[in-house]
Amino acid sequence: MDSAKQLTGTLALAVFTAVLSSLQYGYSLGVINAPQKVIEKHYGLALGVWSERAGVLSGNTTEEDEFLDVGQHPAVVMYWSLSVAIFSIGGMLSSFLVGFVGDLRGRIKGMLMVNVLAVAAGLLMGLCRMWKPHIMIISGRAVMGFYCGLTSGLVPMYIGEIAPKAYRGALGTLHQLAIVIGILISQVIGLDFVFGNDDMWPLLLGLSGAPAVLQTFLLPLCPESPRYLYIVQGKEQEARKSLHRLKGTYDATPDLEEMRREKEEADREPSVSILSLIRSSVYRQQLSVALMMHLSQQLSGINAIFYYSTAIFARAGVAQPVFATIGVGVINTLFTLVSVALVDRAGRRTLTLVGLAGMCCCAVAMTVGLKFQNEYSWMSYVSMSGVFLFVSFFEIGPGPIPWFIVAELFSQGPRPAAIALAGCCNWSSNFLIGMTFPYIQTWLDSYVFVLFAVLLLGFTVYIYLRVPETKGKSFEEIAAVFHKDRKKLAQGSKEATELQQLKTSTDA
Template identity: 40%
Template sequence: LWGFTVAVTAVGGMIGSLCAGFAADRYGLKKPMLYNNFTAILAALLMGFSKLAGSFEMLIIGRFIIGINSGINMGIAPMYLTEIAPVKYRGVFGTLGQLGVVTSMLLSQYVPKSMPYQKYVPHQSMYISKSLVYTHFFCIAINVAYIPRFLLVKMNKEDEAREALQWLRGSHYNSKEEMNQMSSEHEAGKDEQKTTIKELFTVSHLRQPLIIAIVMQLSQQLSGINAVFYYSTQLFLAAGIPQEYTGLTTVGVGIVNVIMTIVSLSLIEHAGRRILHLIGLGGMCVCSILLVVRNFFVSDRMLVISWLTLVPILLFVAFFQTGPGSIPWFITAELFNQSARPAAVSIAGLVNWLGNFTIGLAYPSINAEIGGYTFIIFAVLLAIFWIFTYFRVPETKGKNINEITALFQPDRGGYLGG
């Protein structure tokens, strides 16, 4: 039941991912981002009152609904950030989304353990208070700009698109060049119909980037990172860390998460997406091997060695945030034009959450059978993902959407990587 309760969020995430593409294509990005806060409020209230009602079903339903909310957010947010960002800062904007995620994770790990009133106020009140946070998010989202490209390309509202662009860039920004670029995409895509999910799999110049997007998402979820995030306490206990210190080490993982995301943020537009993803996958592969080797050295009578085995765990998290933590989400949005992006992001998000569900459900059973040797599986998968990234994933740094999609056109012979 525990494994199912953990994994049910991912089931909601799959449904939310499919809804994200439909909502983005039909209503744009602002409205789904705005009204999705209501699902989070409902989920927070269900989880918050589950103990008072004596209902574990309310907790499970709440986790399922928050999964739907997360699936929509993880589909909409990367598209929104990609759309509003100037080309030269698109990677930075994409990584900012991940920074928000890891900062929230750190707060959720640290705050409940540190607040002085935790002995007097039920833990469930933390869930209820989140409904107020989401209400605040709703009020903020009311004031965010509509996407200029959506207004121009999908709605054919040139004046409103220009106004939105000026709102985003500032009143003194010369929007002429960027408007011309969006207009050229608009003209090129005038005769294009909305791209269907079937076409993503059957049309060559769409299938190639879709495969890249899918594998990039799998490289995130099947890397083993959620084995660390979901079951960190069990992992630290298996390493020989005393029970009283496991909370501290979990917060340590959260701190590394935030620090390395900031490092990635500063490097993304200099090093590029591809090289950071390769470094991240390669480093995680080496750390996975070290996590297997550490099984030969863990001893209850050698506490120093137990603490030293934390090093590959922390490095594993650090390398994850170097590339695989954020890049798969926003590079998916970069690989497709306006007509294909919503459907592609939906499929990529579905695959991501499916991987999340698989690890959340399968890891406890596999770990019970082979223990720390589970990371042999992750090491092999990471090596496969590294090879794929090296040979098949293009560098998108500094390129506009038209230049990126042109890489996969038939007259270019398709992208061969390297």
């Protein structure tokens, strides 16, 4: 076997260390849901709208108000909604800074610097009882969202640049695997008999900063990205040392030669900022593909599934629907492992198409199940099966692949700006779904998944027509695919112009 393709201990350590940020991202996504009622109660106490002794609303309230659940009080609803939404807002804002942070001091030092944010966020939430819990938690969630917006770009960028070509897909998928493991951990330890109770909930939230502490100790042991060292900083010898640390003893000349050509091309191009990337016709096709891949992930309806799953299981007569929801988290994790095993064999394009088409069929099945489950009891099992299969198809392709394929589609020059734009697109669409889904659900009721089925069909057709396969290709070869398409397009446009000119002269 070619030694350049071997997975060394140093490479394994580097990838493991990087995806600790992804684990933290997943944990932060899921941790806020389980203890919702407990947190709302403490918000009510802090706001003076709930009396723990009396167990009723207090203050200037009417007799009718005293029978309202504290979670329905307008002030509590507002602060709770903000606690959830502020995470996505923080991610949207910081995603624009991914390229700047990654290029400022390098990928490793960039991840090391932003860990300060994660530790600060964990402390704000873990110590929230020391002051006003609603202010402390909202502040902590905002800072954690800002941190996750940065790392959701830095981690795929770093892994994409250090991974051997043969394993780039599998290692890139580990970002998503760590996210779903983080979500699963938060679901399990968020159970009321573990940490999701009246006494331990601040610790549950505060633990979201724990992976950053471990990562801070491990990052100095990891080599910097060779592509960053050579192409951005021009340090060929340091890039060579980094390659040997990552891949073992082998002839690094072909890898360095590929980087040299990429550096020469990058040096000929002007600096690629986010704005110039948007305006550039050269990268328009790659950018369209990158953004569409991220939109297909967030607008697929996966967040709606997690929102609906507990209610679907409850209607199906599951005694403890919360455990069934944890079962969805386990399925989530298992099928991400399937993607890790298949992505470098079946290919990115194939797995994404299979995943999206499968999700589309599941969305139709769930619509039928939700519509008729009151008339036919067995229809509830159709809905339950639809939930499990929907999640399985999502994690096979549409879940993990958009995160790392952006790093494959772009050369070193525009890569940071492209990852920043794709990350912003991901966070923005996530926020949009989070804010609008309750209204869509009220409007469409059991037909809510018809909307997602239509979107999934559209994404499937787009990816079939426009997305090339990147499996086993170097960054140079992938760029050549788009360059060839642009030449064909330009040639076609030129021929069309010539034909029009000929027609005009003939008519004259």
